[in-house]
Amino acid sequence: MSSKYKIRDQSRLHFISFAVVEWVDVFTRNLYKDLLIESLIYCQKKKGLKLYGWCIMTNHVHLIISSEEGYKQEDILRDFKKFTSKRIIEAIISNERESRKNWMIWLFKAAGEKNNNNKNYQFWQQDNHPIELSTNHLMQQKLDYIHDNPVESGVVSEPEHYIYSSATDYAGGKGLIDIEFIQ
Template structure:
């Protein structure tokens, strides 16, 4: 019989997608995006994560994260969504109530689920990074991926800071 402990207790890389509830465009403004990155940075420090890449779109987030052995992806995602939801709702209420009213407060900020996909090779990680980084161009938000400031494309293509440290990992 296989020793599953070896599989469960090793670092893993995940491509993760999570969406704003009912695909509302509640991430159009810059401050909610800053909050998402701030919470990711806090979790990176708390849980020992490595951010390989990300993109924040108007209604969803993609991230490529390295999760250390012994750390739970479900804990990371629960905390990222919980903390960012609370902070973004608070910010909208205080600073941009009219914008938030247009979409309605809603029962939820994020969709209840997230979509993880384990990445096991450098080639797949590079494919995922390309997919993520081109998302803003496919959505016609910018003409070049490097111009979307809410993406790690700026770090990979121009070595510009992007709000969280970007770290490559060996596969």
């Protein structure tokens, strides 16, 4: 994560987006989305992540987060991105049914060679640009944006029909990840 984008107030909610290098559509496969889900749940249980909204699209992720006292949001995100990049690349390599394997691994390796922070591969784009959600209006705007993303992309007709987001929770159902509700 770039040091120019610091989270100054850890107690505030932040809207975070990050994408796969070259906007590769990795998350068309549930296997890879499920790895992200597992990692978000782990970060909630072990790393102090408080999750208020989320959505996994084909090549990027949106989150609304804060952190428990004693934890830094940028540390949680750094660890999450580092861990998931390794796990997803391993899953791609070992997936015998992955028809795009050689192409994706070639791209991730080429991106990794351009970045001194990596040993072999780069999966996520380097920067995050956290937006502090300082007003209720801004919180609702970003939450609506996250939940409408699959609708705007033509994946579903109603936000709550997309299971890889928190829209189901906000519609009164039970989603894949426990969340804190924005009041």
